[in-house]
Amino acid sequence: MYTLNICHLYPDLLNLYGDRGNIIALRKRAEWRGINVNVTNLSLGDQFTPEAYDIVFLGGGQDYEQEILQEDVLVRKGSFIREAIEQDKIFLCICGGYQLLGKYYKTWEGKQINYLGALNLWTTGGRKRMIGNTVYELDFLKSDSCDGKIVGFENHSGRTYLGPEVKPLGKVIKGYGNNGEDLSEGAMYKNVFCSYSHGSLLPKNPTFTDYLITLALKQKYSDFVSLFKLDDELENLAHDTIIKRVAGKY
Ligand code: GLN
Secondary structure, eight states: OOEEEEEEESTTTSOOTTTTHHHHHHHHHHHTTTOEEEEEEEOTTOOOOGGGOSEEEEOOOOHHHHHHTHHIIIIIIHHHHHHHHHTTOEEEEETHHHHTTSSEEEOTTSOEEEOOOSSSEEEEEEEEEEEEEEEEEOGGGOBTTBOOEEEEEEEEEEEEEEOTTOBOSEEEEESOTTTSSSOEESEEETTEEEESOBSOHHHHOHHHHHHHHHHHHHHHOTTOOOOOOOOOHHHHHHHHHHHHHHHOOO
């Protein structure tokens, strides 16, 4: 029997707009295929040992929470996180969790919070918050049965910019994405997937959830080939309804 070990970092501080739903989606869609799932919550003061986990999740938080955990993430967990990323560990990071993998977050009041620099990206706060439902397109999800479109909900003042080694996760069809300027949404580097989408991201986008589970199982088990299909009628209905409502014709 296959087992997936998921680590939820700072679940008590970084969990906006139901970000925990991403963990639930990973767990349920794996368990429905008979895969065993363990979830470990780690927060301030806890030691992070990346080799114990197959997927690491970081949700979103306000500037306030991001400041509270700054020292812990830099001093206690930082070197482990950076090393795990370089060794191809799978990370899913949303909004505030995404920002803290970058070099810094400068609030709109001008206060700079230095972060991990695990990915070459940086964030600057603006006065106007970027709020609303989003639709964007992920090229790597496209197949005969999937158009690669993802739906989510964003609420951030931070504008994120990517350095050359970091690719956008997707292309904005509706919404602001990384900065409201260049149509990029989120970031990808090695096996790190970052997005501004709360809402939660994975329950509304089962194809992306299965992509992450498949990646983790292939990385862990040499005999794993693919996940069998589930009946996703309701998930797809939710997904398609939001696309129609938010993006209309495009
Ligand atoms: N504090 C960050 C911002 O406003 C992140 C917010 C969030 O995680 N939703 O940009």
